Amino acid sequence: MKKYIALILVSIITILSCEKDDICIDTTTPSLIIRFYDNDNQAETKQVLLDSVWANSKENIYKNQTLDSIIIPLDLNQNSTLYKFTSNSIEDEINFTYDRKDIFVSRSCGYKTIFENLQIDSNTSNWIKNININNSTIENDTAAHITIFH
Amino acid sequence: MTQQHILLFFISVLFTFTINSQELQDSLKVKEVYGIRVGIDISKPINSFFNNETKGLEIVGDFRITRNHYAAVELGFLDKTTNEDYINFTTKGSYIKAGFNYNAYKNWKGMNNEIYVGLRYGFSIFNQTLNSYTPNVNGTYFISETLQPATEFKDLTAQWLEFVFGMKVETFNNLYLGASVSLNKMINTKEPENFKNLHIPGFNRVFLNNTGVGFNYTLSYLIPILKKNK
Numbered sequence: 200m201k202k203y204i205a206l207i208l209v210s211i212i213t214i215l216s217c218e219k220d221d222i223c224i225d226t227t228t229p230s231l232i233i234r235f236y237d238n239d240n241q242a243e244t245k246q247v248l249l250d251s252v253w254a255n256s257k258e259n260i261y262k263n264q265t266l267d268s269i270i271i272p273l274d275l276n277q278n279s280t281l282y283k284f285t286s287n288s289i290e291d292e293i294n295f296t297y298d299r300k301d302i303f304v305s306r307s308c309g310y311k312t313i314f315e316n317l318q319i320d321s322n323t324s325n326w327i328k329n330i331n332i333n334n335s336t337i338e339n340d341t342a343a344h345i346t347i348f349h
Numbered sequence: 350m351t352q353q354h355i356l357l358f359f360i361s362v363l364f365t366f367t368i369n370s371q372e373l374q375d376s377l378k379v380k381e382v383y384g385i386r387v388g389i390d391i392s393k394p395i396n397s398f399f400n401n402e403t404k405g406l407e408i409v410g411d412f413r414i415t416r417n418h419y420a421a422v423e424l425g426f427l428d429k430t431t432n433e434d435y436i437n438f439t440t441k442g443s444y445i446k447a448g449f450n451y452n453a454y455k456n457w458k459g460m461n462n463e464i465y466v467g468l469r470y471g472f473s474i475f476n477q478t479l480n481s482y483t484p485n486v487n488g489t490y491f492i493s494e495t496l497q498p499a500t501e502f503k504d505l506t507a508q509w510l511e512f513v514f515g516m517k518v519e520t521f522n523n524l525y526l527g528a529s530v531s532l533n534k535m536i537n538t539k540e541p542e543n544f545k546n547l548h549i550p551g552f553n554r555v556f557l558n559n560t561g562v563g564f565n566y567t568l569s570y571l572i573p574i575l576k577k578n579k
Contacts, residue, residue: 223434228486228493260490272490301484301496303543309435312484312493 223308228275229340231295231314234268238328238348244268247349250285268343275299275312279320284327286349291327294320297337313338380576382461383413386525388569390425402430405550409527409567411450419450421467423565427475427550436482438544442475444551446511460519467513471533473550477502477541502541507549509535511563523571533561 237245244267252261252269260271274280279296297314304311314337319330329348337344390407397404407425414420423446430439448469454462479500484493515529533552540546548554552561 223485228484230487254490257490272486272488274491275484275486275493276491301482301543303545304485306433306436306545306547309433309485310482312486 221307223305225304225308226339227304227308227311228272229311229313229337230270230272231317231337231345232268232270232340232343233345233347234343235266236346236348241348245349247286250288252282252284255281255283270340273297273314273337286326289326291323291325293322293327293330296320317344380578381416382523382571382573383575383577384571384573386411386413386569386571388525388527388567390423390565391568392564392566393425402432404428407565409565409569411569414449417452419452419465419467420448421450421469422447423469423551425551429548429550430480431548433547435485437480438547439478439480440475440548440550441478442473442505442550444471444473444475444549446471446551448511448513450513450515454516462519463515463517465513465515465517467511467515469511469513469531471507471509471511471551473507473552475505475507475550477505477544477546479544500544502544505539505541505546507535507538507546507552509533509549509552509561517567517569523573525567525569525571527565527567527569529565529567531563531565533563535559535561 235245235247237243246265246267248263248265249261249269250263251259252271253259254271254274261269271282273295278299279294281292281294283290283292295317297317300313300315301310302313303309315335317332317335317337319332322330327347327349331346331348332344333346334342334344387408387410390409393405393407405425405427407423409421409423411419411421424443426443428439428441430437446469448467450463450465450467452463452465454464456462479498479502481495481497483495486493511531511533513529513531515527517525517527520526535552535555538546538549546555549561551563553563555561
């Protein structure tokens with residue numbers, strides 16, 4: 200009988216200690232990754248001094264930084280997000296449109312939103328010369344989805 | 350002197366006779382009862398009473414086949430709403446578990462208690478309703494709104510195996526109090542589309558490695574059918 204009790208206790212402890220699904224460790228809603236390239240030499244990345252990057256009527260995400268790539272979140276409550284990028288006091292804006300899809304992840308993470316059919320609805324080109332969509336489906340944060348030439 | 354010896358002789362003869370007759374009676378008395386035992390899991394109605402989001406009922410029964418083996422069955426119903434950080438869902442359905450128990454406890458004469466191990470096959474048919482969810486996003490730049498789709502996933506099923514360990518104690522004549530713990534392992538389950546069976550009636554919470562744990566506290570009554578000699 201003692202053998203059984205030991206077996207049961209060990210099994211219960213094993214099961215309870217395996218409860219990894221209480222803390223969300225999976226990746227959730229991805230963000231948009233933009234990489235900056237040289238417009239004259241389109242194979243080369245080119246850093247840009249960003250005075251500010253912000254979505255309409257929100258605070259800055261980047262301020263006075265020189266970077267060759269940025270990660271910006273998309274609004275997951277509507278099907279478009281308007282972003283403003285200022286470089287050397289010149290402002291450009293890009294309006295991204297997309298479809299949203301909620302995908303089940305796990306008990307603790309719940310659902311994540313992925314963005315499909317990403318398009319540039321409208322944009323200005325003051326310092327941004329050209330925009331290229333590399334991947335119109337945003338389901339992870341691993342590779343650049345958009346290339347901006349300047 | 351001789352009188353005293355004669356008296357002693359008669360006393361000892363009488364004494365041995367009474368002892369012998371008692372033993373004879375005892376060996377006749379020890380009969381084991383075979384029958385159907387039915388009961389309910391009292392923990393589930395109590396839990397329903399204190400927790401508005403859970404309603405459950407379980408009826409248990411067993412039938413003695415051999416001296417130490419019992420065929421056992423559990424029938425139950427569950428309606429439970431689970432609230433997690435980013436999701437809220439309701440599980441509603443019924444289940445059946447069937448299998449056997451092996452009594453490993455050696456009773457003293459006249460006692461009918463059990464410490465048993467058992468195996469069950471469990472089957473459940475249920476619906477899951479995704480009441481609400483909040484898309485999970487890192488950071489606070491865009492805060493997601495909670496959506497209330499109330500999507501109902503119907504006719505889901507699950508099959509599993511249970512390893513049971515428990516005990517039953519006869520408190521009054523034919524009335525038993527029991528407690529058991531079970532470890533469950535999923536065989537297969539029909540998952541809803543773009544969701545997961547996180548709770549299954551009878552199986553309880555589904556852990557990541559498709560295992561589960563169950564407890565029950567039963568009150569049952571033995572309906573004697575026949576008495577067999579040991």
